[in-house]
Each structure stands twice: as structure tokens, then as C-alpha cells.
Amino acid sequence: MMITPWSEWDLDALCARLLLIGFDLDNTLANSKRPMSAAMAHRFSELTRRIDVAVITGGRYELVVSQILDVLEPTADLARLHLMPTSGTCYRRWKDGRWERVFSHDLNADQRARARASLERRAREQGLWVERVWGERIEDRGSQITFSVLGQQAPLEAKRSFDPDGTLKERLAAAVAVDLPDLKVHAGGYTSIDVAGQGIDKAFAVRELASITGVPVERMAFVGDRMEPGGNDYPAAQAGVRGVSVTCPADTLVLIDGLLERLPAPERSVRAGDR
Known part of the structure; x- marks a missing residue:
């Protein structure tokens, strides 16, 4: 590599x-x-x-x-x-x-519903369901569900400063992955978690x-x-x-x-x- x-x-x-x-x-x-x-x-x-x-x-x-x-x-x-x-x-x-x-x-309806439910539940548990967000928090992209801690439209400066070492994002992804063993859960951008099909x-x-x-x-x-x-x-x-x-x-x-x-x-x- x-x-x-x-x-x-x-x-x-x-x-x-x-x-x-x-x-x-x-x-x-x-x-x-x-x-x-x-x-x-x-x-x-x-x-x-x-x-x-x-x-x-x-x-x-x-x-x-x-x-x-x-x-x-x-x-x-x-x-x-x-x-x-x-x-x-x-x-x-x-x-x-x-x-x-x-x-x-594309994910099926059941997979999308379970992904949304897990992302919200785990984010609330970990204190990552923050009060102020910019735009949509959970976005259904058909083939991928994306959770953005600060919202889809958050300014870049806010994203970069929120979780600079990725610890919060990785912890959230690990918890959601436990709920969704049939799906792939991974850290996406600076403050986002993506859920898609395995592999x-x-x-x-x-x-x-x-x-x-x-x-x-x-x-x-x-x-x-x-x-x-x-x-x-x-x-x-x-x-x-x-x-x-x-x-x-x-x-x-x-x-x-x-x-x-x-x-x-x-x-x-x-x-x-x-x-």
C-alpha cells in the first residue's frame, strides 16, 4: 500500500x-x-x-x-x-x-429503519445528539444511511474542531455496529457515521x-x-x-x-x- x-x-x-x-x-x-x-x-x-x-x-x-x-x-x-x-x-x-x-x-426498508433507530439511540446514549445542528441530522441516501453529529450543512470549521482525533466518532460507530451485524458501519467524514451493505x-x-x-x-x-x-x-x-x-x-x-x-x-x- x-x-x-x-x-x-x-x-x-x-x-x-x-x-x-x-x-x-x-x-x-x-x-x-x-x-x-x-x-x-x-x-x-x-x-x-x-x-x-x-x-x-x-x-x-x-x-x-x-x-x-x-x-x-x-x-x-x-x-x-x-x-x-x-x-x-x-x-x-x-x-x-x-x-x-x-x-x-440499496438497503431495504427494514435495514434503513434499523440503521436510523440505532444511530439515534446510540448518539443519545453517548451525548452526541447535540442541541444545535446545521441541516438534516440523519440522511437516507437509499444505499447508505448517514448520521452527521452537527448536521449535514455544518461549517467545516465546526466539523474539524468537534472531534479532532476521531475518538467520539469511532466510539459511536462501534456501538452502532453491535446493533447492525448484517451491515457495514464506519466513520465517514469529520463528524459522520455511514451505514451501508457489508463489504x-x-x-x-x-x-x-x-x-x-x-x-x-x-x-x-x-x-x-x-x-x-x-x-x-x-x-x-x-x-x-x-x-x-x-x-x-x-x-x-x-x-x-x-x-x-x-x-x-x-x-x-x-x-x-x-x-
Whole structure:
């Protein structure tokens, strides 16, 4: 397993073997729940013309639309874009002028109800059902139930300062896992817990990408801000991709600039009408 900070990578060596690059979304491509900046949208759009690009995020598909798709430039090559929201439990590709769902591993009604009940009960027991929240506290994403201690729309500064070493989040995840032995419970973002089907995380997403695209995992890279053990991007590196650690979208912007300098320029333009 190889995880290296973005500034320490030999980009010439990386690009020489790279056939697909994946990105986390929040705090990697864009600030939490916010659209990509104009500068990022430009670089990201250009990157899709050079290489296959995957977005693997714990967020729901609607956030992928508002944070990425809605701000892409007309020149982006959508056919080379792989969208894997809710930690890879769902996979969409551009086909015949629309984003077609290739698969979605949805939880059934009983699993969703038990997940919601356990998350609330255990959070109350542990004093994590806090009085002030920003937005929805428990979100049903179909293939994933996500509990956010401070709410889905909490500001990044509040998230980072609430549980800096992850102790509270890990304790909550462990308690919920006892209630839901048939499901996978894991710490997600800074203050969130995700519940999905067994064996489904970003490692699962990477392996599915390799199987469907034919690109070996060792010829992929994944860029994320939570690449440390216990972070929600760490499983991607465990699957065998080259892990690239960033701290914020500004790091990712500089990284993509380096990739664009080294990856071959596209041979054709993608017209808006082709989208």
C-alpha cells in the first residue's frame, strides 16, 4: 500500500503508469457541500479530456450534480467520467445523453429503519445528539444511511474542531455496529457515521471500477483529504491504488496542474452538443 502527500509524488513516474485517477469530493475537489471553484472546474474539465476520472464520495448523487456536474465546462469529456456517490454503493456513467445508473446497492426498508433507530439511540446514549445542528441530522441516501453529529450543512470549521482525533466518532460507530451485524458501519467524514451493505466502502468502489473498466488497480491513483488509517479515503489505498494525500482543494488544484503538464493533450475537442 502506497500513500504519499501530493507534494512528494514524482509526477513524471506517476503519470507514466496512470490510466485512471479518482478523487474524493468534499474538501478535496470542493469545500464541503459547495460547488467546485471556477478554477477547479476548468482544470477538472480539462483533466477528463486527458484521462479517465472517477469521483468516489460519501455524499449522495444530488451533491455530485450540484458540486461537480453543474459547474463543468462544455469541453469536459463526460464519457471519461465515472461517478460513484454514497461511498461507491452507486455507479453512474454517461450514455446516450444521460447519466445512466450502472448499479445501486440499496438497503431495504427494514435495514434503513434499523440503521436510523440505532444511530439515534446510540448518539443519545453517548451525548452526541447535540442541541444545535446545521441541516438534516440523519440522511437516507437509499444505499447508505448517514448520521452527521452537527448536521449535514455544518461549517467545516465546526466539523474539524468537534472531534479532532476521531475518538467520539469511532466510539459511536462501534456501538452502532453491535446493533447492525448484517451491515457495514464506519466513520465517514469529520463528524459522520455511514451505514451501508457489508463489504461496501471506497475499496469496494475501486475494485468495481477495475472490474468494469479493465484498468488494473495498480494503474490507478486516488486523491483524498482523509487518507490516514481510519479516514474514509483510506480504504481506496488499501485496495491497491496509489494514494495521494491532500489537505484541501488548493492542494488538489496544484496537483491537477502538474498532471495536466504531463498527461498527453487530447486529440479531439468535445463539443457541448456531444454532452
